[in-house]
Amino acid sequence: MLIAEDLLLLLYDDETGKPLAGSPGLDYGLAGAVVVELTLLGKVDITTDRDEGKPGRLKVLDGSPTGDVVLDERLAVLVDKAGKRPKDAMRKVSKNLREPLLRRLAERGILQAEDAKVLGLFPVTRWPAKDARHEAEVRAALEQVLKLGTPPDERTGALIALLSALNVVPKVVTDAVDKRALKRRAKEIAQSEWAAEAVRRAVQEMQAAVTASIVVASSAAGSGSS
Numbered sequence: 001m002l003i004a005e006d007l008l009l010l011l012y013d014d015e016t017g018k019p020l021a022g023s024p025g026l027d028y029g030l031a032g033a034v035v036v037e038l039t040l041l042g043k044v045d046i047t048t049d050r051d052e053g054k055p056g057r058l059k060v061l062d063g064s065p066t067g068d069v070v071l072d073e074r075l076a077v078l079v080d081k082a083g084k085r086p087k088d089a090m091r092k093v094s095k096n097l098r099e100p101l102l103r104r105l106a107e108r109g110i111l112q113a114e115d116a117k118v119l120g121l122f123p124v125t126r127w128p129a130k131d132a133r134h135e136a137e138v139r140a141a142l143e144q145v146l147k148l149g150t151p152p153d154e155r156t157g158a159l160i161a162l163l164s165a166l167n168v169v170p171k172v173v174t175d176a177v178d179k180r181a182l183k184r185r186a187k188e189i190a191q192s193e194w195a196a197e198a199v200r201r202a203v204q205e206m207q208a209a210v211t212a213s214i215v216v217a218s219s220a221a222g223s224g225s226s
Contacts, residue, residue, distance in 0.1 A: 001134060002033070002034070002037055002068070002070065002071070002101075003033040003034075003036060003037050003155055003158055003159060004030045004033035004034050004037065004070070004097070004101055005101055005104070005105060006033075006134075006135075006138050006155070006159060007029060007030060007033050007159060007162060007163075008030065008098070008101055008102065008105065009105070009110070009111075009129075009134070009135040009138065010135070010138065010139070010142075010159070010163070010172050011026060011029075011166075011168065011172070012102075012111070012127050012128075012129075013128070014128060014129035014132055014135070015128060015129075016126065016128065017111075017112075017114060017126030017127040017128035017129075018126060020168055020171045020172070021166050021168050021171075024091075024094065024213045024214075025166050025210060025213055025214045026098070026166070027094040027097060027098055028090050028094050028209055028210045028213040029162050029163075029165065029166050029210050030094060030097050030098055030101065031074070031090050031093040031094035031097060031206075031209075032090070032162055032165075032203075032206030032207070032209060032210055033158065033159075033162055033206075034070070034071060034074045034093060034097070035074075035078070035086065035093065035202055035205075035206055036158045036162075036199065036202050036203055036206060037071060038066075038071060038074070038075055038078065039198055039199050039202040040154060040155075040199060041066060041071075042061055042062060043060065043061060043062050043063070043066065043075055043078075044058060044059065044060055044061060044075070044078050044202070045059045045061055045198050045201070045202070046058065046059065046086060046198070046201040046202055046205055047059050048201070053083065056085060056086075056205070057082075057083050057084060057085060057086075058078055058081055058082050058083065058084055058085075058086055058089060059082060059083075060075075060078060060079050060082045063075060063076075063079045069100075070097070070100055070101065070104075074093050074097070077089065077092050077093050078093070086202075086205040086206070086208075086209060087205070087208060087209040087212055090206075090209045090213065102125075102127050105127075106127070106130075109130055109131050110129070110130060110131050110132075110134060110135075111127045111128065111129060111130055112127070112128060112129075112130040113125050113126075113127060114126045114127075114128060138159070139172070139173075141153075141156045142156060142159065142160065142172065142173060143173060145157075145160065145189065146160065146169070146173055146176075146182060146185050146186060146189075147173070147176065147182075151194060152189060152194045153194075154194070154195040154196070154199055157189060157190075157194040157195055157203070158195070158199070158203055160186050160189050160190060161186075161189070161190035161203045161206075161207055162203075162206065162207070162210065163186065164183070164186040164187050164189075164190045164207070165190075165206070165207040165210040165211050166210060166214070167183075167214075169182055169183055169186045170182055170183065190203070190207060
């Protein structure tokens with residue numbers, strides 16, 4: 001299961017099949033999860049002062065296929081964007097990413113696709129849970145880290161960092177009494193040394209890109225309503 005797929009399961013309500021986070025934040029979060037996955041696989045990295053050229057740029061270490069269609073399509077995008085700032089590649093990485101992941105989860109019997117209409121007019125697909133066993137395991141791992149203080153592995157740490165960037169941790173871990181403490185704990189984890197240096201760099205860049213996308217979307221919405 002991809003980190004992006006785990007993120008989707010956490011960010012879609014099991015009963016209603018509706019997303020818990022808005023766009024483009026959710027889509028950028030998924031793109032960030034894909035970049036982190038490719039970093040874990042040794043496919044991409046973020047340049048540092050030790051590299052030639054400017055630091056904080058995308059670097060492709062291995063452009064060969066991973067065997068996963070979704071990852072390979074996005075890896076091809078990153079090959080084309082090598083040398084660019086990560087945030088400048090996120091819009092293209094996130095394009096047409098959510099739907100294939102949702103349909104893949106439905107094909108595996110984890111989600112189910114339900115057609116509905118908004119206001120009785122506009123067609124929309126909801127994605128409620130069909131088999132929540134894997135999601136329950138992911139949630140249990142999150143709660144071990146966020147509520148009990150267990151050190152995270154790289155995948156759980158990445159999920160927490162992306163959820164923190166989206167500001168949805170209390171929507172995912174819903175039984176926490178002190179939501180401020182929960183958010184603070186998630187932020188601390190995102191900033192701590194729970195992963196290899198390359199992965200931490202990728203997560204930090206993805207957090208910045210997700211946060212920036214939310215700010216831009218909020219500003220555009222505010223301008224449109226004024």
